[in-house]
Amino acid sequence: MSIQNKMFQELKDKTIFEQARKNAYAYSDGIADMDVFPSDENIENLKAFEEPLNDEPTDALDVINMLNQYGGPATTAQTGGRFFGFVDGGAVPVSIATKWLTDFWDQCGGLYLTSPINSKLESVCEAWLKDIFGLPDETVAGFVSGTSMANLSALCAARYRLLKNQGWDINKQGLNGAPPIRIIAHKQVHSSVKKTLVMLGFGSDNIEWLEADKQGRAIPETIPALDNTCLLLLQAGNVNTGGYDPFMEICPAAKKAGAWVHIDGAFGLWAGACKSLKHLTAGMELAQSWAVDGHKTLNTPYDCGIIMCADPEALVTSLQANADYIIYTDQREPLLYGPEMSKRSRALELWSVMKYLGKRGIDEMVTGLHINAKRMGAGLKDAGFELINEVVFNQVLIKCSSSEITKSVLEGVQQSGKAWCGGSMWQGEPVIRISVCSWATSAEDVDITIGLFAKAKQDVMSF
Numbered sequence: 001m002s003i004q005n006k007m008f009q010e011l012k013d014k015t016i017f018e019q020a021r022k023n024a025y026a027y028s029d030g031i032a033d034m035d036v037f038p039s040d041e042n043i044e045n046l047k048a049f050e051e052p053l054n055d056e057p058t059d060a061l062d063v064i065n066m067l068n069q070y071g072g073p074a075t076t077a078q079t080g081g082r083f084f085g086f087v088d089g090g091a092v093p094v095s096i097a098t099k100w101l102t103d104f105w106d107q108c109g110g111l112y113l114t115s116p117i118n119s120k121l122e123s124v125c126e127a128w129l130k131d132i133f134g135l136p137d138e139t140v141a142g143f144v145s146g147t148s149m150a151n152l153s154a155l156c157a158a159r160y161r162l163l164k165n166q167g168w169d170i171n172k173q174g175l176n177g178a179p180p181i182r183i184i185a186h187k188q189v190h191s192s193v194k195k196t197l198v199m200l201g202f203g204s205d206n207i208e209w210l211e212a213d214k215q216g217r218a219i220p221e222t223i224p225a226l227d228n229t230c231l232l233l234l235q236a237g238n239v240n241t242g243g244y245d246p247f248m249e250i251c252p253a254a255k256k257a258g259a260w261v262h263i264d265g266a267f268g269l270w271a272g273a274c275k276s277l278k279h280l281t282a283g284m285e286l287a288q289s290w291a292v293d294g295h296k297t298l299n300t301p302y303d304c305g306i307i308m309c310a311d312p313e314a315l316v317t318s319l320q321a322n323a324d325y326i327i328y329t330d331q332r333e334p335l336l337y338g339p340e341m342s343k344r345s346r347a348l349e350l351w352s353v354m355k356y357l358g359k360r361g362i363d364e365m366v367t368g369l370h371i372n373a374k375r376m377g378a379g380l381k382d383a384g385f386e387l388i389n390e391v392v393f394n395q396v397l398i399k400c401s402s403s404e405i406t407k408s409v410l411e412g413v414q415q416s417g418k419a420w421c422g423g424s425m426w427q428g429e430p431v432i433r434i435s436v437c438s439w440a441t442s443a444e445d446v447d448i449t450i451g452l453f454a455k456a457k458q459d460v461m462s463f
């Protein structure tokens with residue numbers, strides 16, 4: 001049988017899809033009992049994939065079976081309730097179902113003509129996001145792979161505008177001989193922002209680095225006088241402490257001066273969608289651009305990042321794509337709002353989560369992360385850990401009486417297989433960083449995790 005006929009056959013008899021579905025359900029049903037980080041044995045078994053590419057086609061069912069047999073056990077249990085690493089969210093069930101359905105659509109999301117539904121849902125999500133975050137009317141949104149790409153898109157727009165302010169068209173004249181842009185950032189901005197600055201040719205030595213306070217927030221008094229050649233980089237949610245820069249104290253003057261303020265709010269911007277947490281983001285609406293993820297706090301599947309920009313001309317011109325074969329319509333053209341051309345129609349899943357939760361559901365889910373983080377922080381403090389941060393959102397940062405003990409306790413928890421979180425460095429010292437970011441984390445999961453920490457500490461101390 002030709003490959004083409006084989007493929008028609010597979011689509012028709014559905015065996016591989018039924019198998020994948022069964023495996024997926026078994027995975028989901030077993031998530032609470034599986035190791036949160038895979039065992040050494042399961043990692044070892046990944047060697048099964050180290051084989052030369054086969055000369056002949058493989059049976060499709062064998063492909064699925066192999067992936068399920070060796071791949072499933074070597075996953076981290078991100079969709080369970082006790083994965084607390086890297087600010088990684090879980091996935092709201094309806095978004096997984098949306099993904100399954102729309103996988104069969106396989107929409108190329110770049111153009112209206114390749115996917116009218118993606119174009120429509122991008123517009124809808126744009127309007128909804130503007131509404132829940134209270135952003136200016138002129139704001140447009142682009143749907144990209146994550147906040148790294150959103151930061152890149154935003155800073156392209158900022159570079160365009162800040163040079164244009166000085167009579168320079170970056171798109172035509174390029175970087176050689178361009179007037180300088182002053183870039184002001186505090187030392188606690190996220191690594192992806194630093195990476196973006198380097199990628200865009202600004203150079204890390206050309207940044208005016210400001211000190212941050214003990215919670216990793218900008219100190220308003222340290223910010224120099226700004227003008228319309230300045231790019232100020234702020235943050236909603238420090239990746240270690242969860243701390244928010246005081247936008248209300250900084251943004252009004254920055255806006256008045258004509259500076260471009262960009263806010264990286266990968267996970268933290270969502271506080272702005274919650275009644276009891278909204279104070280954290282107050283004033284953020286005065287910025288020019290914002291980067292946020294769906295795949296962290298909002299628990300959409302990967303990859304889902306959003307660039308929002310109150311200067312549509314700057315965003316669209318700096319990311320422009322022109323070729324004779326690109327056909328623009330009078331409808332929304334998704335590729336104008338981000339660096340990618342062909343792309344996943346990720347707005348479909350974002351739409352499904354927002355539609356499913358509604359404003360109240362988003363508030364309840366995101367506030368729930370905060371409540372669990374508070375519980376975690378308080379419980380760990382009671383268990384004798386030093387709580388380093390004010391738990392203002394979903395991040396909990398702790399350490400023990402010495403760096404060695406901190407590291408050993410972290411290892412103990414990681415090796416328990418019952419919970420997983422990562423380490424970080426804070427003010428020169430190793431620390432443990434717990435990010436409560438999944439809808440699936442329950443109060444019981446938090447208590448189990450506190451117990452794991454207490455036991456790991458006891459083990460280390462009695463060793």
Ligand SMILES: *Cc1c(COP(=O)(O)O)cnc(C)c1O
Pocket residue numbers: 087145146147148149190192193237238239264265266267293305
């Ligand atoms: C995760 C994160 C990023 C990077 O986002 P990706 O979605 O991983 O590209 C940027 N900034 C902050 C504060 C983050 O937490």
